[in-house]
Amino acid sequence: MTTKSGYGVGALLIVTILLPDNIFAQETGTIRGELDHAIARRIPAAVYIEAFDATVFTEPAENPVMDQVNLTYTPHVLPVLVGSTIDFPNSDSTRHHVYTSRSSVCQFELGIYDAGVVKHVKCDETGVVMLLCNVHAEMRGFLVVSPTPYFATTDASGDFVIEGVPPGTYSLTFEHERLESKSLEVTVSGGEETLVTFGKLSRKRR
Numbered sequence: 001m002t003t004k005s006g007y008g009v010g011a012l013l014i015v016t017i018l019l020p021d022n023i024f025a026q027e028t029g030t031i032r033g034e035l036d037h038a039i040a041r042r043i044p045a046a047v048y049i050e051a052f053d054a055t056v057f058t059e060p061a062e063n064p065v066m067d068q069v070n071l072t073y074t075p076h077v078l079p080v081l082v083g084s085t086i087d088f089p090n091s092d093s094t095r096h097h098v099y100t101s102r103s104s105v106c107q108f109e110l111g112i113y114d115a116g117v118v119k120h121v122k123c124d125e126t127g128v129v130m131l132l133c134n135v136h137a138e139m140r141g142f143l144v145v146s147p148t149p150y151f152a153t154t155d156a157s158g159d160f161v162i163e164g165v166p167p168g169t170y171s172l173t174f175e176h177e178r179l180e181s182k183s184l185e186v187t188v189s190g191g192e193e194t195l196v197t198f199g200k201l202s203r204k205r206r
């Protein structure tokens with residue numbers, strides 16, 4: 001009797017130790033793809049995995065940064081996880097006055113501020129925020145607030161790579177200021193790379 005119950009306890013311990021370990025050690029995969037359009041090679045898009053369950057993701061260890069350099073929002077497009085704190089430094093020697101368009105999913109106005117100052121913004125809604133500047137009418141920048149931390153920005157070839165994606169089937173989509181959004185289903189396997197293309201893309205109607 002004593003031996004039997006002893007084994008029982010041992011087996012239980014192994015189960016409780018291995019189960020969570022297996023979940024966290026799950027091997028992730030990569031999504032690699034392109035936006036095949038001349039406009040996508042001139043202006044970047046933010047590509048991201050849409051919400052797939054009730055998972056609440058934790059904020060990244062380092063705040064995403066939307067800088068202001070040479071009278072330009074840098075980067076032009078910044079994908080961020082919903083609820084993240086975004087840093088808004090001013091790296092110019094001139095003052096800027098950051099505010100958002102009326103169509104933006106989160107609206108804010110950071111007021112006029114000097115070089116060297118860093119302001120912070122949090123957006124709890126997913127979607128696009130268009131950044132404008134009250135001092136420099138030509139300044140345009142975009143935040144794409146993503147429901148998941150699995151996102152990337154396209155490069156000068158229209159290509160993108162999303163790494164560290166847990167295995168599963170997801171809806172992948174993108175936001176681009178001039179191109180109509182499109183979604184596609186993508187299946188990711190651990191340790192593998194999944195190649196995708198959004199196919200034929202069309203311009204947004206103005």
Ligand SMILES: [Cu+2]
Nearest residue numbers: 096133135136
């Ligand atoms: Cu400005």
